[in-house]
Amino acid sequence: MTNLKLGITLAGVVGLGSMAPAIAADDTRIALIPGGPHPYFAAWADAGADAARDFGLAGAEYEVPQKWELATQNQLAESLLSQGYNGFLIFPGDPVGAVSTAEELTGYDAQVIAGGGCYKDPSPAAFCLGTDTGNSAYLGTKELLAAMPDGEKRIAHFTGFLVDPNTQLRIDAVNRAAEEEGATVVQTIADIDAPEPAEEKINAYLAAHAEEVDGIITTAWVPAVVATKALAKMGGDRIHMVGIDHDEVVLEAIRDGSIDGTMLQNPYGQGYIGAYAIDKLRSGCVVKADAPFASNALTDRFIDSGTAYVDRDSVDGYLDAMRAETDRILADFDETYLDCS
Amino acid sequence: MSRTRFFLSNEFGLVLLIAVFAAIFGLAATGFLSPFNLFTLGRNAAVNIMIGLSMMSVIVTGGLNLAIGAMGVSAAMFAGWLIEGVGVPWPLALAGGLACGAGLGFINGATVVRSGLHSFIITLATMSIFFGVMIFLTRAESYRDLPAVFSDFGRMKFAGYVSPLLLVTLATALVLAWLYRRTVTGREMLAAGAQPGAAELSGIRVGRMVILCHMLSGVLAAMAALMLVARNGAAIPSMAGQLGQDWLLLAFLGPVLGGTLLQGGKVSVLGTVLGAFLVTMLQSGLLMLQIGAFWVQTFLGLMLLIAVLLDKARRAYLARRNLA
Numbered sequence: 302m303t304n305l306k307l308g309i310t311l312a313g314v315v316g317l318g319s320m321a322p323a324i325a326a327d328d329t330r331i332a333l334i335p336g337g338p339h340p341y342f343a344a345w346a347d348a349g350a351d352a353a354r355d356f357g358l359a360g361a362e363y364e365v366p367q368k369w370e371l372a373t374q375n376q377l378a379e380s381l382l383s384q385g386y387n388g389f390l391i392f393p394g395d396p397v398g399a400v401s402t403a404e405e406l407t408g409y410d411a412q413v414i415a416g417g418g419c420y421k422d423p424s425p426a427a428f429c430l431g432t433d434t435g436n437s438a439y440l441g442t443k444e445l446l447a448a449m450p451d452g453e454k455r456i457a458h459f460t461g462f463l464v465d466p467n468t469q470l471r472i473d474a475v476n477r478a479a480e481e482e483g484a485t486v487v488q489t490i491a492d493i494d495a496p497e498p499a500e501e502k503i504n505a506y507l508a509a510h511a512e513e514v515d516g517i518i519t520t521a522w523v524p525a526v527v528a529t530k531a532l533a534k535m536g537g538d539r540i541h542m543v544g545i546d547h548d549e550v551v552l553e554a555i556r557d558g559s560i561d562g563t564m565l566q567n568p569y570g571q572g573y574i575g576a577y578a579i580d581k582l583r584s585g586c587v588v589k590a591d592a593p594f595a596s597n598a599l600t601d602r603f604i605d606s607g608t609a610y611v612d613r614d615s616v617d618g619y620l621d622a623m624r625a626e627t628d629r630i631l632a633d634f635d636e637t638y639l640d641c642s
Numbered sequence: 643m644s645r646t647r648f649f650l651s652n653e654f655g656l657v658l659l660i661a662v663f664a665a666i667f668g669l670a671a672t673g674f675l676s677p678f679n680l681f682t683l684g685r686n687a688a689v690n691i692m693i694g695l696s697m698m699s700v701i702v703t704g705g706l707n708l709a710i711g712a713m714g715v716s717a718a719m720f721a722g723w724l725i726e727g728v729g730v731p732w733p734l735a736l737a738g739g740l741a742c743g744a745g746l747g748f749i750n751g752a753t754v755v756r757s758g759l760h761s762f763i764i765t766l767a768t769m770s771i772f773f774g775v776m777i778f779l780t781r782a783e784s785y786r787d788l789p790a791v792f793s794d795f796g797r798m799k800f801a802g803y804v805s806p807l808l809l810v811t812l813a814t815a816l817v818l819a820w821l822y823r824r825t826v827t828g829r830e831m832l833a834a835g836a837q838p839g840a841a842e843l844s845g846i847r848v849g850r851m852v853i854l855c856h857m858l859s860g861v862l863a864a865m866a867a868l869m870l871v872a873r874n875g876a877a878i879p880s881m882a883g884q885l886g887q888d889w890l891l892l893a894f895l896g897p898v899l900g901g902t903l904l905q906g907g908k909v910s911v912l913g914t915v916l917g918a919f920l921v922t923m924l925q926s927g928l929l930m931l932q933i934g935a936f937w938v939q940t941f942l943g944l945m946l947l948i949a950v951l952l953d954k955a956r957r958a959y960l961a962r963r964n965l966a
Contacts, residue, residue, distance in 0.1 A: 379679070383672075396786075401796060401875045409678060
């Protein structure tokens with residue numbers, strides 16, 4: 302038993318020793334943590350790797366919680382802090398519930414930026430880097446309505462999880478754009494940003510009501526893919542559609558004319574710019590007190606990571622469009638948002 | 643003979659496993675024994691142990707409680723509503739949350755006793771009912787403007803790495819151990835679980851004991867959920883996953899690893915505490931060893947299966963040696 306105690310004590314000393322330099326490290330080691338597994342965030346893996354190479358970081362790894370659950374995300378973040386990560390780009394599992402963990406991370410001198418979604422103010426995150434989801438949904442709806450022929454315009458809206466604060470913003474924006482153009486939103490189906498509910502609800506809706514719909518706007522990744530496949534199965538070109546994001550199914554459907562276009566978001570830019578900013582903050586820069594942040598429903602420190610409409614003419618250059626958005630934001634990022642004097 | 647039984651006990655095996663894994667993780671996983679990780683390990687263990695104790699208190703009767711997560715989250719949301727919606731002071735709201743847990747447990751217990759159906763069926767149904775009603779009433783909205791005392795308590799550290807949540811859990815476990823070992827009510831609960839017919843004949847009101855056990859389970863589930871509220875600083879409907887199912891594996895692992903008989907009548911509070919702590923430590927250690935997060939759940943499922951099989955082998959061995 303004495304030996305056991307000695308062993309554990311020695312192990313403790315080793316562990317404590319390894320923790321100390323991790324907290325006080327000079328090297329920037331960043332974890333990019335989504336809320337859970339989702340294809341939208343896959344671009345963060347490349348963005349982290351590119352940022353680590355381009356900015357000479359000790360590491361910038363994409364770490365995925367095994368499921369969409371705040372407790373799982375919290376445990377992962379805590380574990381990564383203990384392993385020596387000192388910068389975190391996080392899609393908060395809950396805008397308020399995740400703040401507590403962010404405070405703990407910053408309490409150990411780690412830098413935290415919200416990516417893809419925001420913490421609710423007040424939070425210790427330096428800022429939130431994400432899509433202006435309401436604007437993206439608004440512009441996408443306008444593009445859809447412009448692509449539809451004159452006459453009565455009846456559209457269906459398929460969107461994401463109701464627990465995602467962005468979803469209500471998207472619903473409001475689609476309704477506003479439709480109202481401005483004299484169109485009617487005949488159906489909004491939410492809470493379907495996963496394959497099973499999306500397949501079930503979209504296919505059932507179109508099977509029963511396709512004749513009552515002239516256009517489809519989707520504002521979440523999985524519904525965009527499922528609706529695109531459904532339109533391909535149905536055939537014909539009466540129903541127009543504008544999707545969201547850059548799944549290959551959606552891009553291919555734009556190329557072959559099955560759907561009109563998609564609203565790109567910029568997850569790559571979120572990861573790349575987020576890693577850059579974290580490294581800068583760790584190097585002594587601070588966020589400018591008068592930085593021209595935008596506001597959304599959750600925070601007054603919001604930076605729009607960019608959105609762009611891609612149609613048949615521009616679909617093959619979509620990667621360039623994303624990188625161009627990233628370069629545009631990064632070009633004057635330091636002067637606009639940081640004080641490094 | 644008693645020494646053989648001690649070395650074959652679940653508790654001894656768990657202490658040994660905890661020591662072995664602590665040494666392995668301490669040496670192999672960077673930062674595992676750092677104060678911050680020890681703090682988070684204790685805090686997570688506090689919730690997991692409480693969840694295990696909640697399930698244990700129903701397993702005592704030979705029953706199951708699949709609604710633990712739904713009950714816990716409903717109770718926490720009720721406490722959140724009392725604070726934000728009604729303006730009740732937080733200590734009273736906490737008491738209200740615990741009372742809500744007890745009330746939901748009463749519904750489970752009374753339905754089991756009245757219907758004569760197995761608690762598996764009843765709690766499978768009430769899991770959906772409780773969770774559905776909670777989602778309907780709250781519209782899946784979190785209660786986020788809770789007093790700072792909640793998150794302060796969740797982040798508080800004693801001696802740099804001990805979470806007060808762990809102390810609350812250990813105190814609760816001591817009370818439960820006292821209940822089962824030293825009180826008439828506790829012994830009647832065990833007797834009602836071991837041989838309901840014989841217990842009834844000896845004057846124990848078995849139905850009443852079953853209801854009490856379910857109420858106790860509800861209170862403990864509410865405590866676990868309120869700890870999560872302290873951890874997150876908010877009462878969140880999804881804190882135990884869809885229908886509260888994310889708690890189920892954890893709820894079974896603690897008692898089963900700890901040696902609580904699924905048939906009822908025998909309980910090991912210490913074993914449940916150690917079993918749940920081992921599970922939490924494995925989760926933490928595996929994450930820190932960068933073993934894919936997706937494998938952790940697989941590993942825990944395997945552990946549950948192996949624990950049941952080992953326990954069966956152990957009891958067969960004890961029976962052969964006339965030690966049981």
